[in-house]
Amino acid sequence: MTSSELETPPLDAxxxxxxxxxxxxxxxxLAELVADPHGPDxxxxxxxxxxxxxxxxxxEAARAAARTALATGHPEYAAQAACHLAQGFEREGRAEQARAAWxxxxxxxxxxxVPLAHLALARLATAAGNLDEVEQELRAAMESGDPGVGARAAQELADLLLEHGExxxxxxxxxDALEEAPAEEVPGLRVQLGIAHLELACAEFAESVEYGADPQTSALAIELLARTLPLRGRADDAGRVWSYGLEHExxxxxxxxxxxxxxxx
Incomplete structure (x- = not known):
């Protein structure tokens, strides 16, 4: 071993x-460094x-080492250790342990x-069917200060809300997300916003038909609804709307x- 190798800091070695x-x-x-409870590294x-x-x-030994790092409370390495634990538990399908680690x-x-942890907790809540927790964690991710993660969380939350008729x-x-989203996230957010507006339009057209209007207005609403629904993958519903109008009394x-x-x- 050369003198330069002997002088290499242990972490680098x-x-x-x-x-x-x-x-x-x-x-x-590394084990020798960890064994020193007062060591700076x-x-x-x-x-x-x-x-x-x-x-x-x-x-298991890896997890013990990660828990040692977590116990130090170091702002960087304790966080890395907790992420290491959480990701390992997720890979094994141990949801409760993963949730605790996140x-x-x-x-x-x-x-x-923090933003990554909120996204991960939302993912686990989705798998568990806890929709209230999913929304809570996604909103927390949106407010965590990372524009990229916030945009991703906004898209996931918007999908959830659309699925549940909101x-x-x-x-x-x-x-809200578009106000701070990175440029590369804007196109996807705008497409999703357009989808939300299509759903809003369908709801307005349907209400117009339901509450009744003059024949010309009702016919227009029926046509617009029937022609918009296929854009959302609802061709069968569009057919029923046409039938409703064509067979109206x-x-x-x-x-x-x-x-x-x-x-x-």
Whole structure:
């Protein structure tokens, strides 16, 4: 070993060994650093040890190292350790343990990791069917200060609201997100906003038909509704709307609808 290698800081030496595939050598150096409760590099070494041990296939020892890093409360490495734990539990389908680990990320409070934790908690809540928690976590992600994550959370929340028949609320979410979204996220948000507006339009057309109007206005509403529904993948519903108008007991209305139905034929 050369003098320069002897002078290499232990963390750098461990990293180089790991990069060369010497996981045992890297683990030995990192474990020694972790064993010093007052060492300045203990938190970082514990995270590194968790990664190396997991790569070596020693999952439980890796988690023990990650918990050591988490216990230090270090704003960067404790957060990394909690993320490491959470992601591992998610891969194994251990939802409750993953949820606790992501909440630990929030407990550390490091700004760079908080948005990701909220998105992850929303994902777990979706899998559990807890829609109120999904909305809560997505809104928290939107307000966490990361514009990119906020835009992604807004899209997910808008999808959720659209699925549950709340296009107006979805549109509000998307409009808020557009105010701070990164340029690359704007096109997707605008497309989704257009979809929300289509749903709002369908609702307005349907209400116009339901509450009744003069035959010309009702026929127009029926046509617009029937021609808009297929854009949302609802061709069968569109057919029923046409049938409603074509077979209406008001013969004047039915005749108006018939003209509109056949004008593109």
């Amino acid at each position: 461990a990293r180089r060994l790991a990069e060369r595939g010497d996981l045992d050598g890297a683990a030995a150096i 203990r938190a970082q070494a514990a995270v590194g040890l968790a990664v190396v041990l997991e790569e070596r296939g020693d999952v 909440q630990a990320v929030l407990g550390v409070g490091t700004a760079a990791y 296009p107006g609320a979805a549109a509000d979410v998307l409009l 008001d013969q004047t209305l039915a005749a108006e609808v018939r003209l509109r139905y056949h004008r593109d034929a």
